[in-house]
Amino acid sequence: MGAFDESKTKMNILIKNRNILQTTYIPDQLPHRENEVKNIVEIITPSLYKHKPSNILITGKTGTGKTAVLNYIGKELKKEDPSEENCSFLYVNCEIVDNPYGMLFNISNQIIKDQSNKIPFTGWSLDRVYDTLINSIDKENKIFIIVLDEIDRILQKNGDDIFYFLTTMNEKLKNSKVSIIGVTNNTKFTELLTSKIRSRLGEEKVVFPPYNPEQLQDILRKRAELAFEPGVVEEGVIPYCAAVSAQDSGDARKALDLLRVSAEKAERRGDSIVTEAHVKEAINAIEKDTVQEVIRTLPSQSKIILRSIIENHEKKDTSVITGDVYSLYKEICKGLNISPKSEKRVADLISELDMLGIIHARVKSFGRQGRTREIELNINKDIIEFVMKDELFEPLSKYKPPKQTKLL
DNA sequence: TGTCCACTGGAAGGGAGGGCTT
């Protein structure tokens, strides 16, 4: 008897080609993004003739196909110019490298092939990195199209100096030229830029509208045809996945995830077709998993703050405010033998929890009682349990589950 | 009508930790 035997007999392989349902998969066609592709292609075509295309600013919510479209265009561009004699297409995800040094480092090392000349990942001054980058770009004597995905990330933390660098680069280049494609899901992104940089970065603008339910269905169908044998997915499943995702966000990535997880649920149960019941199961599982994952990976300080918020809610009926959270936070720290951070820091971390969607923190004035944040929990009982059971809190006395918890 | 609370939100700066340069 091998360890896998039982699971193997129960398992019923439904997904013929798992790859296709992964979010990293780049399809050969991008349904309902024909206009956007055409639009961008027209703008960057001059690069094939070694002319600098305009910079482009692309906006659109998550899961509207921005990244997929750009990957696709990158591949197609390479087909037109296989040796990259006239133009190169570079992609940088600013969510992963969200500081100026990292960004320049990343761009440079896609250009500099010679190992010995590579820029170290830290240690140099920005000026030096910048100069080296300009030199190596100019040496290539061609057009560089640099895609900066999630470009708002870098702005948030660092201001727009780096974009000044990038957009004035061309003035220093003699042989090569650079054009920037900025990608963001933040529609207010441009408002945060100084006007000079705004006009430079947004010479052309392309907006990706969210998919409507029919379009999502279409996308899912196309993928499902490739991923499953005919008949495996029950009739209503795809419209259902599409409807749920469209209502939620119009996010194709989520819709795809939902379909994949649903199929996996069916597989694990040993069922031979994927049904709407599996989708329902998947919706819950995904929701729970993502929240738990967010919480699990929270830094200790944030976990303590979250615990403080939870306990405050358990023992009070009135609104929980920053001050309450901070004083209990300090006590918990004491119990754990961790030195507490400043009030300001804790207030900032509360804002972060808010942004993650774990809590709702709204600024509210209580008149004579001052002006502060009113904090609500945005997680259910299961997740609260999950937080309280975190191993970080093991040194504290056992946690007794609340009789009743106020929930949203 | 003005006061005044309990913060908020922004700025500035320190210092630890990474690593290069001379």
Add this chain to the structure above:
DNA sequence: AAGCCCTCCCTTCCAGTGGACA
């Protein structure tokens, strides 16, 4: 080894504020 540089995390400082209450 000493001196730089960049980033991250954090502290300190401070002006600003919505609205209940006197």
